[in-house]
Amino acid sequence: MTKHILVLSGTPKAHSFSTALADTYADSAQQHHEVRSFHIADMVFDPDLSEGYSQDQPLEPDLQAFQQALEWADHFVITTPIWWGALPAKLKGAFDRILLPGFAFSYKKKDTLNTKLTAKLFDGASFPNKLLSGKSARIIMTMDGPAWYYRYFQGAPALRQLQISTLEFCGFKNIRHNMLGPIKHSSESQRQRWLSLMAQLGTQGV
Numbered sequence: 001m002t003k004h005i006l007v008l009s010g011t012p013k014a015h016s017f018s019t020a021l022a023d024t025y026a027d028s029a030q031q032h033h034e035v036r037s038f039h040i041a042d043m044v045f046d047p048d049l050s051e052g053y054s055q056d057q058p059l060e061p062d063l064q065a066f067q068q069a070l071e072w073a074d075h076f077v078i079t080t081p082i083w084w085g086a087l088p089a090k091l092k093g094a095f096d097r098i099l100l101p102g103f104a105f106s107y108k109k110k111d112t113l114n115t116k117l118t119a120k121l122f123d124g125a126s127f128p129n130k131l132l133s134g135k136s137a138r139i140i141m142t143m144d145g146p147a148w149y150y151r152y153f154q155g156a157p158a159l160r161q162l163q164i165s166t167l168e169f170c171g172f173k174n175i176r177h178n179m180l181g182p183i184k185h186s187s188e189s190q191r192q193r194w195l196s197l198m199a200q201l202g203t204q205g206v
Helices: 017-029 061-072 089-098 116-121 147-152 157-170 188-204
Strands: 004-009 034-039 075-081 105-108 127-130 136-142 175-180
Touching: 004 017, 004 061, 017 034, 017 075, 017 136, 017 188, 034 061, 061 089, 075 157, 127 157, 136 157, 147 175, 157 175
Parallel strands: 004 034, 004 075, 075 136, 136 175
Antiparallel strands: 105 127
C-alpha cells in the first residue's frame, strides 16, 4: 500500500552521515511511496519558543511547510545525531515551535474524561487529547559511542524523550527505532551496511 512518508534529517550540519541515512531512506521510499523530505540544516527559523504557549509566535515559512507535511504524512522518519546524550538544539527547537496546542495536541477538561478513575488520577493535571493520531514513526539515531552503551548505561534519554514524551504524547503509534554507532571510527563497509538497511526500510515504508 502506498504511504505518505515524511523524512526529516535532524542534524544542523550541512553534510553528515545522518543526512546520508535520511536521503537514502527517502530515495528508496520514493520508488513505492509519496515522500516529502526536509533538512533541518536548510530550514530557517527561530528555534526558541521564547514565550512558551502564553503568546502566539508566528511560524516561519519553513515551519509552516513542515507542519503541513506532518499533517499529510502517514509515516514520519527522523534521523538525528546524539549530542551530549540529547537531540541537537535546532531539532529540539523545531519540535518546540511546530508541535503546538491546537495542532499536535489539546487538553481535555476533567469533566470530559471517560472514567471516574481517570478523572481522579488526573485531578488538577492536564490530560492530552492527541491530535496526530493514526500516524507511525521511525527514529534513527547516530552516535560516536557504542549504541549498547547509550541504551543500557545512559538510558537512551533522547530516544525516550522523542518517542514517549513527544511523538506518543501527540498520538503516534508503532514507533520503531534504530540506534547506530559508533559512527566516528566506523569502516566504509559498516557505513554501507547501515545505508543498505535504510534503503531496505525505505522500500518497505516502515
